[in-house]
Amino acid sequence: MTRMHKENNLSKNQQIIFDLIDKSPEPLKAYTILYNVQKKGINAPPQxxxxLDKLVEIGKIHKIESKNAFVACKNSDCEISKAxxxxxxxxxxxxDEISDVKLSKYLSSFNHKKGMKFKRFNLEFFGLCKKCK
Amino acid sequence: MTRMHKENNLSKNQQIIFDLIDKSPEPLKAYTILYNVQKKGINAPPQxxxxLDKLVEIGKIHKIESKNAFVACKNSDCEISKAxxxxxxxxxxxxDEISDVKLSKYLSSFNHKKGMKFKRFNLEFFGLCKKCK
DNA sequence: TTACATACTGTTATATTATAACAATTCTAA
DNA sequence: TTAGAATTGTTATAATATAACAGTATGTAA
Structure with a gap:
């Protein structure tokens, strides 16, 4: 077994998969990732x-829920990964990941009428980008 | 073929499935819906x-993306179904669906720095409800 | 250094979610 | 009344995700 890449805090598989997502200009789906890392010895979906689960958990990537796809976090080393x-x-x-301090603060301090305490949110805007409109 | 229930704008299958979702206290998944409407003659996933697609499109229900589940719209006959x-x-x-006019207005008027024109958004807050915290 | 806990890996199988493709029926508006 | 659009029914399959189990690597505390 190759040694783990603990110098940067990611395991071997985590690093391989993070690198792939980080280099991609677009969100990647799990099976697209799988096809692209099979040459590196990652053979099965659970791997x-x-x-992916771990990378999401530590904020290195985010899941675009409406697309079942994953992007690398671009916001100052993932400080706002829970927002x-x-x-x-x-x-x-x-x-595109939106990094807007006002928006982030506004939502982070939003209080639900029913007394719920929020730890995290995910917001997805849809529309037409500059090129497409 | 039974006649369609156009008096209220929904087709037979749409009405059956909307009624089920509307009566449910919790979001329903597609296959849970399927199991529950088989006795009414809806036999296969595409149906x-x-x-569901149509009900989402017309704003009668919403999809909770992080759960792949569907809830009936509770907001004044779905006026804000795109927000x-x-x-x-x-x-x-x-x-719970959040109906907060200020939040809705704030997000609807949010402008992306990169010049994108938004038509729609979906926001999901996560945390602990009153009972669970 | 050992030994224990925790995290990670590899693997097979299977569960869950969603759509393609095609044929038929029903509705609506002109 | 008839043509187009929407809806339905059906079979098959694609796409997304997890269960379960066995083994390996790593950190840490005795």
Whole structure:
């Protein structure tokens, strides 16, 4: 077994999969990732999903729920990983992570009337990007 | 073939499935719906998904993306169906649609720096509800 | 250094969610 | 009344995700 890459805090599989997502200009789906890492010895879905789960948990990537796809976090080393917002073009499917301090603060301090305490949110905007409109 | 229930704008299958979702205290998944409407002659997944797609399109129901489940719209006959917000308890899984005019206005008028024009958004808050915290 | 707990890996099988494709029926509006 | 649009029914299959189990690596505390 190769040694783990603990110097940067990610295990071997986590690093391979993070690198792939981080280099991708678009959100990647789990099975697209699988096909692309089979040459590196990652052969089965559970290996991909486990790495994805961990990367989401530590904020290195985010899941775009409406697309079942994953993007690397672009916001200052994932400080706001529990407060995510994305813009999604309905035509060309481009996804951008929105980093807007005011928006983030506004939502983070939003209080539910029914007394719920929020720890996390995910916001997905849909529309047409500059090119497509 | 039985006649369609056009008096209220929904087809037979759409009405059956909407009624089920509307009566449910919790979000329903597509296959849970399927199992529950088989006695009414809806036998196959495409019949369920087609009705769901249409109901989402016309704003009678919403999809909770993080749960792949569907809830009836509770907001004044679905006027804001293109601007949805939900609170989700991570412990008991209770989901509530948030109807907060200020929040809705704030997000509807949010402008993306990159010049994207938004037509729609979906916001999901996660935390612990009153009972669970 | 050992031994224990925790995290990670590999693997097979299967569960869950969703759509393609095609044929037929029903509805609606002109 | 008839043509187009929407809906239905059906079979098959695609796409997404997890269960379960066995083994390996790593950190840490005795």
């Amino acid at each position: 991909v999903y486990r790495a 995510t917002a994305f813009s999604i073009c309905e035509s060309c499917e481009v996804v | 369920v998904y087609r009705a 949805t917000a939900f609170s989700i308890c991570e412990s008991c899984e209770v989901v």
